[in-house]
Amino acid sequence: MSEAGASLVGEVPAEPIRRGDPSATIARAAAWSAVAILLVVVPTLAALGLIEPSSVNRMGRYLAYVLVALGIDLIWGYTGLLSLCQALFFCLGGYAIGMFLSTAQGGGDVRPEYHDIPQFFFYNDITALPAFWRPFTSLPVAIVAGLAVPTAVAALFGWMIFRSRVRGVYFSIITQALAWAALLAFTNHHLLMGGTNGLSNFFRPLNNDRPWIIGLYLATAVAVVAAWGFCRWLVGTRTGRVLIAVRDNESRLRFAGFQPVAYKVFIFSVAAFLAALGGLLYTPQNGVIGPSNMSIDWHITMVIWVAVGGRGRLWGAIVGALAVNFAYAAMTSDLPAVWPFVQGAMFLAVVLFFPDGLVGVWDRCAALLRDGRTTRAALAIAPLAALSVALAIEALGWWPAALQRPLPVLGIPLKYLVIVLGITAPVVAGWLQDRAVRVEAAS
């Protein structure tokens, strides 16, 4: 009997990740360098004037998106609930700080001819700040409300949905309906939130003066590092394991005596909080927050960031949000017509070929490293590395003029040729090497 037991156990290779595993060492080094780059290198370069303020501002805004992506990864990647209303929570946070920034107390561009209140009130024939606006003349109130209101909305709404055991795609549809209702409400001028145009005319230096830009960037970078640390801690707790259990088998969890509803409400609220924090930091850097920031496609775009990066892993969400947005920024400035096709292709590729996103590419590399196939591992990771380098250059705004020049034939800048080559060459080389190994094994 014991023999049978032993052979059964033998079927599964027990391969816990050991300390000193080469891929674990690399991953740790990469994480620490990312933190150093975000918090030290970029601000220093920016202060020295080596990065354009507009690039720093863009990095700050995209880092605010990373906060949303982390929340989506928690609720979708870990807990398996596809929420399609995260941009709403982002906007609730953004509107709260936007209200403060558009008042006189927040340094907003108010004028005597408009009664020294935000200019759009003119269209509503309002001459004094409405009562519900008044608390938002205080920055602490705006920040606390910007975080607490979306979290409370998510908790209440989540409790109502999850209590009635709404699951799977129905949950997604209901969140989308909520997002749509909110969009209609915020578009309406009678809500006194700026209608279609949203809130703007903030304190001008926020996204024009270098010290403000670097300061806001730094605040966002610190928030991202803190949120990442928080999420890491959260998924490592027993509560984090229960979240994965909700995703894997909710009814089994109930028979173990757990109340999945409580866990779902909790994680929905945490995700909303992170999205709201993102909106709070995004709005001053963007200079405007409006209903277009919660349009229906925008909720889905946010989910795509996480899908591309790789769900169920925190760094997948971070890398995904940054990669998709910088790719978007590069392509819409050079080849605006091509971007929708690229985004579509990216989504198809993830759904069809890379269900684990960019994380999956790294996992494959890590497995090869563990097998001792160093060259093949390098080839597997090379496309990802090439893409990262290209996106980093884009983020810093450091493309040399020679590569920016459009090719005479297609009108595409030379840099795209370099990027495509950088990605495809190692893929082809890796494929050739795999074939060589197979041929050798056969003979």
Place this chain on the structure above:
Amino acid sequence: MTADRESSDVFLPGPLDLVQLEDVRVVFDGFKALDIHYFGVDRNELRVVIGPNGAGKTTLCDVISGKTKPVAGRVMFDDVDITHMKDTAIAGLGVGRKFQTPTVFDGLTVFENMELALPASRGVWRNLFARISGADRDRIDAILARVRLLGVRDVLSRSLSHGQRQWLEISMLILSGPKLLLVDEPAAGLTDHETALTAELLTELKGQHTIIVIEHDMEFVRRLASRVTVLCEGKVLADGPLDAVQEDPKVIEAYLGRGKERA
């Protein structure tokens, strides 16, 4: 119905029975899935429930665990009326259930699966700060060693074999320390070796836990060497040791002898 009346006096309610089903009826769309006059299981007993397909075996489990509510009758567990209680509340009273297909949490390691089965707090906040004690860790390792899973304790359970998943789920149930274990077809889809090991495990647990096992596989039932209840068309048909039950003419007619009738 007459057969039921006749046999009802054979199954006198035991006052000490941990689980008691009295006059329980379950109806699905007019189809009587379960119609039991009395079914009781004593403390620390291992009871095997057999019966042809559609006899109501799984429905019986569903009623005890609260997944299905009876239209009539009373379900008692440990002197508490659980007829109208929620499934989570019944689980909280100490009814642990093992489903027909092994259901473990694929995205968690074997050890993490076990951690969730610990009889600890189920609250969100508590679990944010819960730390596993050395004693709990040792208990988990001891149970994993017993079911030959210690070698794979840090492996994601999605990569386990079918048999290993069954044992992991049984281990999780044992760890949660339930008063009653409901085990639905533990031998389904297992190899002979795995079946033998599973039977060995369940017999080891006999005497320490109250267990209800539902099973198709007669060879497996024989190995368990326990009292058997035969269900047929939702009714209790016979009760006793396997050999006696198999010689019962009613059982032969309704269950074992169906093939003969046709031949």
